[in-house]
Amino acid sequence: MYHIEEVQDTMNEKICNCCGRPIKYATSTGVYNDYLHITKSWGYFSKKDLNVDKFNICETCYDRWVHTFKIPIQTLIDENVFKNLE
Ligand SMILES: [Zn+2]
Helix, strand or coil, X not given: CHHHHHHHHHCCCEECCCCCCEECECCCCCCECXXXXXXXXXXXXXXXXXXXXXXXXXXXXXXXXXXXCCCCCCCXXXXXXXXXXX
């Protein structure tokens, strides 16, 4: 698992762990299309104590995934973006 990530970093390419497609650049300056990155360090009261899971999810897979939730996710507007414009 970690070996795969090292290869991806070397290639300077992010891969969606769900669909396997590359997360493409949004601009020619090397900024990626937005995606979800999760790093989860499992603790003592889990069955994965000491494991650190890391993965990326593209926006398309993210939308598909959260729509399977029984309770809808909470979506807020990030007003800090507008503060920087003033
Ligand atoms: Zn995907």
